Amino acid sequence: MALSLPKPFLESTETEFSGLMETQIGTQGLKKQILKRGTSWKTPCVGDEVQVHYSVCVQDGVYFDSTRDRGTSFGFKLGQCEVIKGLDEAIATMKKGERAIFTVPPSLAYGEFGSPPLIPPNSTLVFDVEMLSWNTIRDLTGDGGILKKIVREGEGWATPNDADEVLIKYNARLENGTVFSESHKGVTFCLNDGHLCPALSAAVKTMRKGEKAELLVKSLLQIGNGDTRIDDDIPSYSKLTIHVELVSWRSVIDVTRDKKVLKKILNVGEGFDRPNEGSLAKVIYFGKLQDGSVFERKGSNEEPFEYICFEEQINEGLDRAIMTMRKGEKATVTISSDYEAAGMVSADSVLLYEVELIDFTKEKPFWKMDTQEKIEACERKKHEGNALFKAGKASKYVEFDHSFSDDEKCHANALRLSCNLNNAACKLKLGEYREASTLCTKVLEVDPMNVKALFRRSQAYLRTSELEKAEADIKQALTIDPNNREVKLEYKELKDKQREYMRYEAGIFSNMLSRMG
Known part of the structure; x- marks a missing residue:
């Protein structure tokens, strides 16, 4: 639709603005001279509702229409053919508060027919436009x-x-x-x-x-x-x-990318750094069930709870969530049954944690340590190893005691499974793969659906080249938890090793045939 034009208005001419720097817009002859710069870097987009003041005249003529004279601005939707094409293209270049002169050629105005009686055929129009504001429409x-x-x-x-x-x-x-x-x-x-x-x-x-x-x-x-x-x-x-x-x-973060561990940020932390595996984290948290009852509480403002990230010292899902937090951050963490500690709650329940990361210390990478720091780090790791070894022996305290009540037996059973799993992890690190697989088998005899036991036993089988047994455990673990990233990576390593073994067998067979020939 063309711009509607009221009665002629005789006032100043375009020659007042001669000598201003002129730029060209597009390739069809549209020109622009800025009288007043805008107050922002933004410009309107197609579909936006713009409000402008304008005056218009035929080139070398007098202004015959002006919104300033009428005392009301003019509004239209940009790029929707509500005004001539040249004005659409011109105003799309303007910033808020900007005022400019636009010279619009006939091809972008009323063309060879014009708009009699005010606009003769093949007329070039000159607009004095001020961008007042616009509402963005998407x-x-x-x-x-x-x-x-x-x-x-x-x-x-x-x-x-x-x-x-x-x-x-x-x-x-x-x-x-x-x-x-x-x-x-x-x-x-x-x-x-x-x-x-x-x-x-x-x-x-x-x-x-x-x-x-x-x-x-x-x-x-x-x-x-x-x-x-x-x-x-x-x-x-x-x-x-x-x-x-x-x-x-x-903000709600899908920590495990499968909606099994969700973190909702209550207070944003400071900086950009986050704990990683091996970091010493200081936290305050409590865990509750869906009915609101609190089952676990750790740390206080006076004495935060300290632990080593990803060392199986707290709930795995909570651990993973804390490793996405920044210093001073407060959050609620919702954890599905897949990440709950064995024997803690029923299989179909959900855990809710409120946690604050007070501070954390990242361990310096060994290649950045000086000699003394390396020796001290070695001493720490030795003590940690001793503690893990002792944890493996802890299961003997809850093996066979007929005086336990049903609740105590349930708790003892959960402790025994945890000790055996920790001990198996220790054996894997020490390269004692037969012992590791035996410990995992003990866990699976009690809890056949234990993903960690299946995963660690498959690791042990893989290291001893018992590929069929390793594949059976990995497939069983994936059936229980198909989105477990660590198990998926282990399965990929197994497939790589199987392909390597097949190439090795093919090579031997080829050599045998060549000798027989």
């Missing part, structure tokens, strides 16, 4: 199904991820103005789970903290299967308008 689905208009810019650059927990305020209305759903006090939900309709989650994922937006949802067919009811007399093709504000969100 087509989130690419088909007009969900249009988003930014009403107020948010803070920073970050936007929520799929698993994050968001707090929003919103108001949703049907075409006839009926309030469909609203929450002025705010509602909290996980973006993966959604709320009200898929369009809401899709839009919130593009928003920044504090941002306000207006959504136009094409039809109620996109509402989804929520609890909200739609009156029978409202057509399913009705449009929905949602005003939404992203108040805040809490």
Whole structure:
């Protein structure tokens, strides 16, 4: 649609602005002269709602239309053919607060026919345009199904991820103005789970903290299967308008990338460094069951709990979560039954931890140590090895005692399994593979579905070239826990070793044939 033009307005001419630096936009002769620079680096995009002041004249003529004279700005959607093509292309280059002169050739204006009586055929137009503001509009689905208009810019650059927990305020209305759903006090939900309709989650994922937006949802067919009811007399093709504000969100990290260990950040930590395997971590945490009962509590502000990361001193899932934290960070960690300690809770339960990483110390890599540091590190490792060896002997204290009650037997059984698994890990490091496989077999006799025992026994079999036994254990472990990364890596190593052995056998067979020939 062409720009509508009211009665002629005789005022200043384009010659006032002669001598200004002129640049060319595109390849069709559109030219620009900046009178006043903008206040930002941003420019509007196709679909945005822009508000401008303008004056226009035929080149070498007088201005015949001006919004400044009328006292009202002019608004339109950029790139939607609501104005002449030259003005669309020109305003797309402008920043907020910028004022510029644009020379628009006939091919980008009214062409060979003009727009009589004000614009003769083949006229070049001159626009004096000031960019006042614009509302960003995005087509989130690419088909007009969900249009988003930014009403107020948010803070920073970050936007929520799929698993994050968001707090929003919103108001949703049907075409006839009926309030469909609203929450002025705010509602909290996980973006993966959604709320009200898929369009809401899709839009919130593009928003920044504090941002306000207006959504136009094409039809109620996109509402989804929520609890909200739609009156029978409202057509399913009705449009929905949602005003939404992203108040805040809490980042949720999928620690194991299989949704079995989820960390929700309550307070962001400092710096960028995180603990790694072998780090000495100082933490405060407590664990509770789904019914709210606390089953474990470690550390305090006066005396944080210290442990070595990835040395099987705490719940494996919690350990992995802490290794994603920064100093001073507070978080809640939700752990599925796959990562629960043996005998602690039932197999179908979930553990909930609240944890704060007070501080941590990373062990210096050996290649950065001086001679004295290497000797001290060797002494520490020797003492750690002695402690592990003694832990392996600890199982004898709970082997056979007929005076144990049922609860004590259950606890003793869990301790015995843990001791045997720790001892097996020690034997693997010492290269005593037969002893390691024997200890794992003891665990599996009591708990045939124990993934750690299957994994460590397969490691022992692999080192002694008992490839068939190793494959059987790995396959069983993968059947129980198909997403276990360590078991998958072990399976890959097994396959590599099997291929190497087949090449070795093929070579021997080839040599035998050559000698026989």
